Amino acid sequence: MKKPKKRNKIPFIILFIIHTSMLGYSFYKSKNKKQLFTLLMADIGFAYLLEYVVLNVFHAYTYKPKIMKKNFFDNVFGAILSQGIFVPFTAVFSTVLKIGWVGKLFLGGVYFSLVEQIFIRLKVYKHNWWKTIYTVTLIPLYFKISDWWNMFLDKRNPIVRVISLFLMILVTEANLLFLFAATRKIRFGIGRYHAWREHFIMVPLYAITLSFFSTLSFLKQNNWSSKLRVLIMTIGLDQLFKKGKVVKDKFHVVDYFTVRVLAIFLYGWFRDIVYGVRNRGEQNSEGKVLEKNDNLT
Structure with missing residues (x-):
């Protein structure tokens, strides 16, 4: 029996709620909300540039949220959710709470690799040539870059x-x-x-x-x-x-x-x-x- 398309949306909606809540808490805790907004947009920009190379050019993976009718648009929209919301919102959360390397490895590496594997099992996302080890390695580094960027914005x-x-x-x-x-x-x-x-x-x-x-x-x-x-x-x-x-x-x-x-x-x-x-x-x-x-x- 074919899986209803609306089921594909549920994991993305759940993550949207989780990460939007994290961003909301980050702005609540921040003393300089204008700088935090600048940091957020910069983090999203970095993620978009990486996604252009990895997804648009080399097709490392495929998203299937089944939100848009055409598969190509649906794939790109899934990438926007991931690189424009899930990952950058978490990076800002990590920076505001001053989470250290151990926390970044857990929040960036372990957490997102588990999400990745769950999405693969739910068939709402698949690897083409991408490997989970890339996620485990790159996201904590991305979180650290967010910390450095915020420090330089302060300066x-x-x-x-x-x-x-x-x-x-x-x-x-x-x-x-x-x-x-x-x-x-x-x-x-x-x-x-x-x-x-x-x-x-x-x-x-x-x-x-x-x-x-x-x-x-x-x-x-x-x-x-x-x-x-x-x-x-x-x-x-x-x-x-x-x-x-x-x-x-x-x-x-x-x-x-x-x-x-x-x-x-x-x-x-x-x-x-x-x-x-x-x-x-x-x-x-x-x-x-x-x-x-x-x-x-």
Whole structure:
């Protein structure tokens, strides 16, 4: 008897509730919620970049949450749940609670390897060439990178702040582009027929390019000039892709500009979070109260 598709969703829903609760507790405990949000988005960005190589290009594993009708979209959506929620939310939890190496090995290695094996047995996930030992090794290291990143954010390291802003924009662009593809608004590819596999290899490169130039535009300040530069650059990049016949879209011009303008204002807000002003009495992630106005720029 064929297993009802709705059963595939249950393990993902359970993990969603668990890890969302962990993130909620992390924000409750954090003394600097803006920095924690920056860290969260950076952690998701790192996970997305790794997932692009491991899943999109080399197809290391397959997710089967049975939430979306097309298998290719369902697989990518499962990856978004994993790399955009389950793993990064846990990394932030580990950083906020200052969990040591032993805890990271248990929470990152043991816990996620057990989840992996359970998902395989439930047939909602399968390995193609990936091995559980990679999970056991890489996730605790990823958790430690989250700790280091938070430390450098505390120190206001200029390189870390620039990369953080880039990753915040990248995560947003990646999620937007997935939504556009899922609603059949956009598809990337070369040639007359644009296959979805080809789309999901090309679209992250588009998102990376757009995020890079947006980061450069907002690097000095968030003003109307910066926003206008990003809008012009975005339109120019889109027209370049269209003339090169590597993208097809079904956007109404009003919808396109609405989404793009809202996204640009969001990226300006990201810039203010990363390079904003801490006022007297505000605390850093260690709970230390700042004694005077401290301009992060």
